[in-house]
Amino acid sequence: MKAQQALYIDGVWRPAAGPDSIEVVNPADEQVIGRVPAGNAEDVDHAVRAARAALAVWSATPPAERAARLTALRDVLVARKEEIAGTITAELGAPPAFAQAVHVGAPIAVAGSYAELAAAFAFEEKVGNSVVHLEPIGVVGAITPWNYPLHQVVAKVAPALAAGCTVVLKPAEDTPLTAQAFAAAVHEAGFPAGVFNLVTGLGPVAGQALAEHPDVDLVSFTGSTAVGRRIGATAGAHVKKAALELGGKSANVILPSADLAKAVNVGVANVMSNSGQACNAWTRMLVHTSQYDRAVELAAAAAAKYGDRIGPLVNAAQRDRVRGYIAQGVAEGARLVAGGTDTPHERGHYVSPTVFADVTPTMTIAQEEIFGPVLSVLRYEDEDDALRIANGTVYGLAGAVWAGDESEAVAFARRMDAGQIDINGGRFNPLAPFGGYKQSGVGRELGVHGLTEYLQTKSLQF
Numbered sequence: 001m002k003a004q005q006a007l008y009i010d011g012v013w014r015p016a017a018g019p020d021s022i023e024v025v026n027p028a029d030e031q032v033i034g035r036v037p038a039g040n041a042e043d044v045d046h047a048v049r050a051a052r053a054a055l056a057v058w059s060a061t062p063p064a065e066r067a068a069r070l071t072a073l074r075d076v077l078v079a080r081k082e083e084i085a086g087t088i089t090a091e092l093g094a095p096p097a098f099a100q101a102v103h104v105g106a107p108i109a110v111a112g113s114y115a116e117l118a119a120a121f122a123f124e125e126k127v128g129n130s131v132v133h134l135e136p137i138g139v140v141g142a143i144t145p146w147n148y149p150l151h152q153v154v155a156k157v158a159p160a161l162a163a164g165c166t167v168v169l170k171p172a173e174d175t176p177l178t179a180q181a182f183a184a185a186v187h188e189a190g191f192p193a194g195v196f197n198l199v200t201g202l203g204p205v206a207g208q209a210l211a212e213h214p215d216v217d218l219v220s221f222t223g224s225t226a227v228g229r230r231i232g233a234t235a236g237a238h239v240k241k242a243a244l245e246l247g248g249k250s251a252n253v254i255l256p257s258a259d260l261a262k263a264v265n266v267g268v269a270n271v272m273s274n275s276g277q278a279c280n281a282w283t284r285m286l287v288h289t290s291q292y293d294r295a296v297e298l299a300a301a302a303a304a305k306y307g308d309r310i311g312p313l314v315n316a317a318q319r320d321r322v323r324g325y326i327a328q329g330v331a332e333g334a335r336l337v338a339g340g341t342d343t344p345h346e347r348g349h350y351v352s353p354t355v356f357a358d359v360t361p362t363m364t365i366a367q368e369e370i371f372g373p374v375l376s377v378l379r380y381e382d383e384d385d386a387l388r389i390a391n392g393t394v395y396g397l398a399g400a401v402w403a404g405d406e407s408e409a410v411a412f413a414r415r416m417d418a419g420q421i422d423i424n425g426g427r428f429n430p431l432a433p434f435g436g437y438k439q440s441g442v443g444r445e446l447g448v449h450g451l452t453e454y455l456q457t458k459s460l461q462f
Contacts, residue, residue, distance in 0.1 A: 003036050003176075007197075007200065009198070010046075012193070016038070016040070022038050027349045029348055030348060036176045038205070039170075043199050044170075044209040044210050047199050048139060048141075051166035054166050058161075061164065066162055067162070070162060070189075073186060075189075076185040076188045082100065084150060085099040085100035092147075092311070093314065094275075106148075106151050107155075109430045113158075114162040115162075117451055118451075123135070129462050130462070132457060133460065136163045136454060137217050137454055137455060139215055140160045140165045140167045140217070141218070141219045142160070142167055143207050143210065143211070143219065143220070143221045143222070144172060144179070147371075149171065152222050153179060153182050155445045165218075166197075168197045168210060169183075170203075171198070173200070179198055180198065203227070218241045219231055219240065220243040221243070222245040225246040225395075225440070228441065232244055243442065245279070245434070245435055245441045246397075246436065246439060247395055248281070248398055250283060250418065251282065251400075251418075253401045254285065254287050255401065255412065258404060258409075260287075266425050268375060275310045276351075276374060277371055277372065279371075280420070282399065283369075284359075285378065286378050287380070296377055299375060303338040304353070312349040314349070316349055321372075322374065326365075334357070336355075337357050339352035339353050339374075340352060351373055356375065361392050366393075369395070396436050396440045397441070398422075399418040399421045400421060401421060402425075418440075419433075419444070430447070432447055434446045434450075
């Protein structure tokens with residue numbers, strides 16, 4: 001999509017209040033592919049006022065009609081699938097097939113799921129002599145990351161609109177073209193003016209203004225734990241709700257009874273997916289000491305196959321940050337068995353698929369979110385030791401457990417401090433709630449639980 005030199009507010013594309021703009025760079029070749037406005041607090045205020053004005057009508061719109069608009073949105077995304085995937089490839093660097101199948105395919109499924117939920121959800125129930133009514137929380141400020149630029153937008157905007165809320169979206173500055181494509185899809189789907197608004201801009205300017213705005217009733221943020229803390233504090237100061245989907249350091253626990261080769265290969269694939277730029281990536285592989293050496297061999301061989309199959313990291317700063325973690329892993333005594341800090345391509349923000357062995361639980365690379373194609377393989381002595389290691393970080397977003405007997409894996413998973421755990425390679429489910437324990441966040445996205453984040457409760461006694 002060609003970059004729009006405008007913001008989408010109150011149903012039209014309009015110039016930003018100020019002259020500043022943001023360069024959009026293709027991370028694969030480092031070429032500038034467009035510019036978008038750097039919206040400021042004045043632009044955010046215009047967007048919030050538009051959303052507030054549209055709220056009364058949209059919140060009173062029957063759920064079936066809201067569902068019809070969401071169905072239309074899904075259909076537009078389907079029709080524009082190749083175009084939007086091309087945009088994601090250009091500004092994020094995702095390989096074309098992956099961009100189309102995952103970056104656009106998953107959001108289409110999520111949008112469809114909320115069209116169905118909006119039509120079927122019971123917004124009211126009778127409890128004794130009371131009627132309990134669920135109603136939209138109001139104006140939503142959605143602040144989304146760059147790593148899944150369409151999925152993260154749809155995972156916030158679709159349930160908010162299904163609930164009857166209106167939305168102001170501030171997307172990540174690295175991937176604003178995808179957000180503009182989404183805004184164009186919303187417009188084509190026929191949503192009323194002001195129900196959805198888009199302000200591109202920098203986080204400390206537009207994002208902060210959105211979080212602080214007194215007419216925003218809920219801030220939904222996905223990103224780093226550090227920024228999430230600040231947004232949570234800002235929301236708390238204004239006594240407004242904050243939904244925070246933050247960082248992760250997920251454990252992939254391979255129990256001795258598991259199919260070791262399958263578990264390792266799928267685990268490596270998970271870490272390399274999206275070039276490792278996923279908060280729920282299984283970046284810690286835990287293997288019993290009796291199988292450890294074989295697992296390391298398998299992981300190194302599997303990672304080597306991804307050398308020409310993964311895309312670049314989103315920008316130079318992220319590339320350098322990941323390389324810094326790799327260097328720190330070596331300095332702290334971990335053994336590099338694949339990849340490293342060497343530059344795999346002359347141009348672009350690439351990092352080689354990297355695997356570390358002999359990683360101990362307290363090492364930096366086993367504790368901090370790296371957000372790149374870097375896997376740490378750790379050994380454990382028994383199940384209690386594996387559980388201690390798996391739960392031994394400040395995060396608790398996701399994870400995986402492998403075992404020959406599914407019930408064995410489930411029993412272990414129930415003891416893990418994480419919000420979503422895959423059993424023996426379980427498939428993505430757009431209806432299952434996603435969110436974390438501990439410093440991985442507050443609240444849930446997707447499915448019914450994602451819808452109720454945008455609702456508030458009123459009881460009427462008779």
